[in-house]
Structures are given as C-alpha cells and as structure tokens.
Amino acid sequence: MTEAPTATVVDRLLHAAQKLLATKGIRATTVSEVAEEAGVSRAWLYRHFPDKTTLLGAAIIRLTDTFWTYARAELDAIDTFGEQLAAGVRIGRGAYDDPGALVIRLRTEEPEEFALCTDAAVAGLIPDLASFWRPYVETAVARGEVHPGHDLAQVSEWVARVLISLGTIHGDTIDPDDRVAVLSHVRRYILPGLTADPGTA
Known part of the structure; x- marks a missing residue:
C-alpha cells in the first residue's frame, strides 16, 4: 500500500x-x-x-466546523446585529435539532460513544461559540449597535449563552422556530442591554 x-x-x-x-x-x-x-x-x-476515539472525535469536530463555515457565510450576508442574532438561533437549531444531520444522528443514536469522542469539544462549547461571535460583536460596535464601553469578550460570551438558551431550552413565551418572534425578542430584550452605556448601569 x-x-x-x-x-x-x-x-x-x-x-x-x-x-x-x-x-x-x-x-x-x-x-x-x-x-x-x-x-x-x-x-x-x-x-x-x-486511537479510535481521538480519530472519530476529530472527524465529528470537523463536521461541526464545516457547519459553522456555512453559518459564517450566511451571517456575513446579514446587515444588522439583531438580525444576525435571530439567524444565529435558527442556524444553531438546525445544527442540533435536525434529526437528519449526521452529527445529530450520532448524538441521538449513540450518545455515550458520541460524548466520549467529543468530550473535549463539548467542554469548550461556550468559549468556541463566543470566539465565533466576537467578530460580529466588534462589527456591531463599529456600526453603533453595541456600546463601545462594553467588555467585548464578556458580550461575546453572553451572546453565546443567550443563543444556546434560546435555541435549546423551550419556554412558554417564545417559539424559537418562529423567526419573527425571535427577532422581536432580540430587539426588545437583548439589544437594549447592549446599546446602553454600561457605565450608567
């Protein structure tokens, strides 16, 4: 060979x-x-x-990375931070809730093996997602959509946590699959905190 x-x-x-x-x-x-x-x-x-675990874990992570490459291309075509955040909820739900996706099928059908292979990746989910959103936060500051007085690392992590919550935890007042409802929620509850001067809080 x-x-x-x-x-x-x-x-x-x-x-x-x-x-x-x-x-x-x-x-x-x-x-x-x-x-x-x-x-x-x-x-x-x-x-x-x-070993096999490391190999298959790397393969699964690359599948996820490919997904986020497509996500980045989609978000880059959106003009406002609020609409990017709403799209982020939809994109995230597509990554984790679509039963036809390979990553989700593996997670659903072989949860123990999946967790073993991706343990390191899952542990870094919040930091990785915050890093993904950091350039969008910086651009939002430049456009005046986020107050420049905020700590951008903290904003990026907060955005990551909020989007995970919106995309994965169901509640009674918002349907995460309803784009209009998510965008309304983002504009009413998320953006005001980011546009406000943190020094006056």
Whole structure:
C-alpha cells in the first residue's frame, strides 16, 4: 500500500472517518476500515491519531466546523446585529435539532460513544461559540449597535449563552422556530442591554 504525503493524510483519514460514520455509526466503525478507506496503513493512521476515539472525535469536530463555515457565510450576508442574532438561533437549531444531520444522528443514536469522542469539544462549547461571535460583536460596535464601553469578550460570551438558551431550552413565551418572534425578542430584550452605556448601569 502506497502511503500518501503527510500533508494530505489527515484530510484523507478524516474524510474516510466521516464517510464510515455516516454509513456505520461510531461503534461499528473500526480503525482498520478508516485506514483502508483512506488508502493508508494502520501504522500510518496511528502516526496522526493515537486511537479510535481521538480519530472519530476529530472527524465529528470537523463536521461541526464545516457547519459553522456555512453559518459564517450566511451571517456575513446579514446587515444588522439583531438580525444576525435571530439567524444565529435558527442556524444553531438546525445544527442540533435536525434529526437528519449526521452529527445529530450520532448524538441521538449513540450518545455515550458520541460524548466520549467529543468530550473535549463539548467542554469548550461556550468559549468556541463566543470566539465565533466576537467578530460580529466588534462589527456591531463599529456600526453603533453595541456600546463601545462594553467588555467585548464578556458580550461575546453572553451572546453565546443567550443563543444556546434560546435555541435549546423551550419556554412558554417564545417559539424559537418562529423567526419573527425571535427577532422581536432580540430587539426588545437583548439589544437594549447592549446599546446602553454600561457605565450608567
């Protein structure tokens, strides 16, 4: 078996892992199958991933990263911070509530294995999501939609926490799948706190 150049091995392994995850799931996917699908030896695979959990965790994280790349492209086309936040709720719900999505299927059908593979990623969910939103917060400051006196790191984390709450925790007063209702909630309750001078609070 001819080994691939190192620069392409990781991509090939992750692509192979994602393909097998889609057809077989976490438990049934083996390291040998991933190596064979990628066209490399098991020894070559182990140069890059020490075990199955690390390999499949990296594949799942890459699926999530791909999702956020598309999310970024969508948010970049929206002109106001309030509408971006409302879209963020919808996009987030699409990532976690669509049963047809591979990540969700794996999470639903093999929760223990999924948690094991993505433990590190889940632990960093809030910081990662805050980092994702930070450039949008900075742009909102430049447009005058967020008061420049706010600590932008804190605003970014607060936005991450609020959007996770809106997107995943059901309540009696807002339907997170109703775009108009979410946008109204954002404009009425979230944006006023961000536009206010924090020094007067």
